[in-house]
Amino acid sequence: MGKVKVMSYTISLDGFGAGSEQSxxxxxxxxxxxxxxxxxxxxxxxxxxxxxxxxxGVDHDFAEKGFENLGAWIMGRNMFGPIRGDWPDGDWKGWWGPNPPYHVPVFVLTHHEREPLVMEGGTTFYFVTEGIESALTQAKEVANGKDIRIGGGAETIRQFLQGGHIDELHLAVSPLFLGSGEHLFAGIDLPALGYRQVQRVEGEHATHILITKG
Known part of the structure; x- marks a missing residue:
């Protein structure tokens, strides 16, 4: 049985996964x-x-592990692109060009319906309007026993944490302060959710933190 993972999610020293005023x-x-x-x-x-x-080196190895044994991705709409509200048209197809780096089905959480978007290299974006439980059910159906990776933004990860769905978290802590933005652990009590096992590994340009239940 595959696991639900957060991999290579980068936060600042003060815990922000993105700054304010994304565009x-x-x-x-x-x-x-x-x-x-x-x-x-x-x-x-x-x-x-x-x-x-x-x-x-260490940073490369962690980045590489984030793509091993993956059967599906789930991400928030902010990670897919900067557009807010209704989709004005089908022109925006993500940040990554015609061949995104996922190569598996990707379920994008949104409040606005959109037809599936088939890209090169095996990536298809499915737009889920029924919330995280529906996205997770659909991801498990296509993952065929492989792992499911939860991408950003921070609010998406918080929802899956609060729902008790995430088995493992790998955080890359960058040596900078942001001061404001999307704080990963806002409103999250990790010990209450069962997360106690922590491993720290120093990389070349980030500190890697591994968190699991135990």
């Missing part, structure tokens, strides 16, 4: 341009965007 020009929000520097320098990231090079 097309500043997708990570104000002051968060360097939040994912640890990932951008890895060989795994270079491969994701079709380039050569990139570093190997």
């Amino acid at each position: 097309l020009e500043k997708p990570m929000g104000l002051g968060a341009e360097n939040l994912h520097d640890w990932l951008r320098q890895t060989k795994r990231f270079a491969q994701m965007i079709g380039q050569e090079g990139g570093s190997t």
